[in-house]
Amino acid sequence: MIREVMDLVMPRECLVCGRQLGLQEQHLCIWCAADLPETHNWEQAHNPMADQFNALLERQRPEGENMQYAFAAALLFYHHENPYKLIPRSLKYGGNIQAGRFFAKRLGAHMARQAHFADVDTVLPVPLHWWRQWRRGYNQAEVIAAQLAQALHAQLRTGDLVRVRRTRSQTRLDAEARVKNVQGVFALRHAFPAKHVLLVDDTFTTGATLAACYNAVRSALGPSVRISIATLAVVQA
Numbered sequence: 001m002i003r004e005v006m007d008l009v010m011p012r013e014c015l016v017c018g019r020q021l022g023l024q025e026q027h028l029c030i031w032c033a034a035d036l037p038e039t040h041n042w043e044q045a046h047n048p049m050a051d052q053f054n055a056l057l058e059r060q061r062p063e064g065e066n067m068q069y070a071f072a073a074a075l076l077f078y079h080h081e082n083p084y085k086l087i088p089r090s091l092k093y094g095g096n097i098q099a100g101r102f103f104a105k106r107l108g109a110h111m112a113r114q115a116h117f118a119d120v121d122t123v124l125p126v127p128l129h130w131w132r133q134w135r136r137g138y139n140q141a142e143v144i145a146a147q148l149a150q151a152l153h154a155q156l157r158t159g160d161l162v163r164v165r166r167t168r169s170q171t172r173l174d175a176e177a178r179v180k181n182v183q184g185v186f187a188l189r190h191a192f193p194a195k196h197v198l199l200v201d202d203t204f205t206t207g208a209t210l211a212a213c214y215n216a217v218r219s220a221l222g223p224s225v226r227i228s229i230a231t232l233a234v235v236q237a
Ligand SMILES: [Zn+2]
Pocket: 014, 015, 016, 017, 018, 019, 028, 029, 030, 031, 032, 033
């Protein structure tokens, strides 16, 4: 009985290679933990993920409006042929909330040591459509956001950023189609005082969803608020 409960709380197999875990190991065996493909991109205020995201924002920027550079951080590189993809996937599709918290906490600890994230005061998870969240039972972005808010001593605001309509899954769409698919999908329910908002999602692919959230937050809070992004994984170009 205790073992069954423990299996639910903490899977005893390595998420990546399936090897049986020892008592001291959490979610990953020592071998997979040693090879974790961390991006280290949180260490640089300007990094390839942030540059890609800012380029996308720039294309959508209303003419004549100024924009603050959005900082970006992701814990891991994601590649569909790399078994480490099982870390974000186990949170998103496998219901492994414990693993999600574990890796998000690690990202939070990394980010908390960086000057460019020091003034983050608000954390907003990318919302799921209520129907999808009801079926899944949780929002994976919120699991990550909660850990980041704690690490950065910022306020977690769930339910403020909302999806105003349901969208097709982005998985099979190309970059341009993704931008169109999520345009005008998000809205901020009400404005609130903030200096630096961190938008959080599970994986950064083209950045289309995060850009749509960015535009919603920016139009509600104004251009003086800095908006940055953080995800568990970033797809390797
Ligand atoms: Zn392993």
